Amino acid sequence: MAAGNGQVLHKPLGLLAELTHRCPLGCPYCSNPVQLERRSDELDTATWARVFREAAALGVLQVHISGGEPGARRDLVEIVAAAHAGPLYTNLITSGVGLSKETLAALAEVGLDHVQISIQDSQAASADTIAGYKGAYARKNALAAEAVRLGLPLTINMVVHRANIDRIEEMVEQALRLAAGRIEIAHVQYYGWALENRAALMPTREQVERAVETVEALRVKHHGRIVIDAVVPDYYARFPKPCVGGWGRRSLNVTPSGRVLPCHAAEVIPGLEFWSVRDHSLGEIWQSSPAFNTFRGTDWMQEPCASCSRREQDFGGCRCQAFLLTGDARATDPVCHLAPNHALTAELAAVQEERPYVYRR
Amino acid sequence: MNTTPRIVSDDSVPRLRRGVRMVDSSAQGGTVLLAPERVFKPDPIAIEILKRCDGTATVGAIVDDLAATFSAPRERVLVDVKTLLGSLADKQLLEL
Numbered sequence: 001m002a003a004g005n006g007q008v009l010h011k012p013l014g015l016l017a018e019l020t021h022r023c024p025l026g027c028p029y030c031s032n033p034v035q036l037e038r039r040s041d042e043l044d045t046a047t048w049a050r051v052f053r054e055a056a057a058l059g060v061l062q063v064h065i066s067g068g069e070p071g072a073r074r075d076l077v078e079i080v081a082a083a084h085a086g087p088l089y090t091n092l093i094t095s096g097v098g099l100s101k102e103t104l105a106a107l108a109e110v111g112l113d114h115v116q117i118s119i120q121d122s123q124a125a126s127a128d129t130i131a132g133y134k135g136a137y138a139r140k141n142a143l144a145a146e147a148v149r150l151g152l153p154l155t156i157n158m159v160v161h162r163a164n165i166d167r168i169e170e171m172v173e174q175a176l177r178l179a180a181g182r183i184e185i186a187h188v189q190y191y192g193w194a195l196e197n198r199a200a201l202m203p204t205r206e207q208v209e210r211a212v213e214t215v216e217a218l219r220v221k222h223h224g225r226i227v228i229d230a231v232v233p234d235y236y237a238r239f240p241k242p243c244v245g246g247w248g249r250r251s252l253n254v255t256p257s258g259r260v261l262p263c264h265a266a267e268v269i270p271g272l273e274f275w276s277v278r279d280h281s282l283g284e285i286w287q288s289s290p291a292f293n294t295f296r297g298t299d300w301m302q303e304p305c306a307s308c309s310r311r312e313q314d315f316g317g318c319r320c321q322a323f324l325l326t327g328d329a330r331a332t333d334p335v336c337h338l339a340p341n342h343a344l345t346a347e348l349a350a351v352q353e354e355r356p357y358v359y360r361r
Numbered sequence: 362m363n364t365t366p367r368i369v370s371d372d373s374v375p376r377l378r379r380g381v382r383m384v385d386s387s388a389q390g391g392t393v394l395l396a397p398e399r400v401f402k403p404d405p406i407a408i409e410i411l412k413r414c415d416g417t418a419t420v421g422a423i424v425d426d427l428a429a430t431f432s433a434p435r436e437r438v439l440v441d442v443k444t445l446l447g448s449l450a451d452k453q454l455l456e457l
Binding site: 011013057058059061062064087089091113114116151152153155181182184223224226227229 | 367378379380381382384386388389393395397398400450451452453
């Protein structure tokens, strides 16, 4: 199958379904856009069910049910049942707050395959401060224990930044105590709310280097007991992350109102035309929507990407980051050491201020 | 990463962990192993081994069956099966 611009069209593997932007927490690094979508604009149950059927037919294997807090949707159980019927491997990404034990049990009953719960820190007071919600830590731990009691495979997600990066080892110990099969150590990525809070969140280079060593040592220490996945801290990296595995290549993201994006941050790039599942099938959107075809493949690239031997490995890095840091969405991601603007990332990373978080509200 | 391989016994009864499913996907070109936020494409030999990990057959019985089905030397099949199962168990995909 060919895309509209003559590029080879791959089949997507994953769908991120953002059911709602509503969330009880206020994490200052939230990946949702700064302009949150309203409840009245959210897709209904039947439309989500159609999206899941179309996704499965398109080749999607896994759906990540996310938000906001997906537990804020009263029809979450029906939505998960529809995803399972898709048929799709169904992963719930939850804050663990605003989702009852009864709902979790009902989700397990209708075919939920896996649950991911975020925990903000290994220390309760700090975790609650980061989440902007008193008592969040205790509720998250209780829900994680309940997931394991129900036999659901559990991933603990820890987003790391200056305030908690020195406690990765404690977080992994905590995940082991909770009997999680997997932990994700995800350095903050600076888009949306995190970009607003960059100076308050940015770790030092020494912290980042120590964190990378810690993760490597913990992987050896706990080999065979827990899977430790780590997302690299990209302002300190040499090569950019291959954002979403290549634009319009492996995954798609449906926003609460039904707009379909190549990645969750793509709306920051001006001039992109996104299509909605209200007007088009997912298959049509994947193949023909202008936003998906804008950066598909390598034809859009400038130098040094265009002639780079890693162009089909890194895909030029992240388009959103290129735009946010240089003003040009076609530029090489400045995280790359070959980028003309590479010095910028070090300059920006050096700006670290002790100031209160701007909470996502 | 420097780690010692897991010892897999002949009496172990392997099965996919909850949350790990092997499915056929024509769109993705064949059999895939789905796990928490990961997708694996097992090769044809791995598929034959995994199909037999039903939670009742022992490693020994799986090896006997494969050796008979494919007229392969049992010793070699045993090594292949134990290597694969040990590595999948380490990745939290399989229970032994």
